[in-house]
Amino acid sequence: MANKQVLSPVPGTFYRKPAPDQPPYKEEGDQVAAGEAIGLVEVMKSFHEIKTDFSGTVAKFLVDNEDPVMAGQPLVEIDG
Template sequence: MAEHAVHSPLPGIFYRKPSPDAEPYAEPGSRVTADQTIGLVEVMKQFAEVKAGVDGTLVSFAVETEQVLSPGQQIATIEVD
């Protein structure tokens, strides 16, 4: 099956959850849709949603929560349907 790499749209800090006490947007092994949010990138208190981009199964995250990202850095891998 084909794999799709999800990349950071901008530099910032990556978060897998909408808030510290919330559940993660998605876990490895879960089904995702193209328009589903899988994380957030924060830059100067502004948050940008990171969408899956394809329908499939989230294989893994390439970064940890609260990791600093560079623009274009890979965030996750999705196995495409």
Template sequence: MADIISPLPGIFYRKPGPDKEPYVNEGDPVVAGQTIGVVEIMKQFTEVRSDVAGTLARFSVEDAGTVNPGDVIATVDEG
């Protein structure tokens, strides 16, 4: 298991826009470098990417949830 950590404080979004599909859902395969969501702070959006390949096991933050630097956003089951 590998945790995906928030790089900065802000609001975490799982989708690129309100009427768009999520970047990834729990149970979906992910590849290293894949975007799983974005963190917004003062209208600036920073992509959050997985460092490892595997299956997205779970999100630890709800969509539109507040995050701080170092918070676990999601967990990937490697392999």
């Protein structure tokens, strides 16, 4: 069973939550469906939801909340 990675399409700051006072989109161990959001990347004050193209189980977040990310950087591993 191969782990698949969701990549950030843009550089910026990664957020696990849709807003500071809301719970994270997903925790490790949660199920995700293709098209579901797993996080948010802020680039130049605009926010982009990051959606997964595959279904499965969230195996591991590779980036911490509020950490800077590069374009193309893996954000999360999905165990499908």
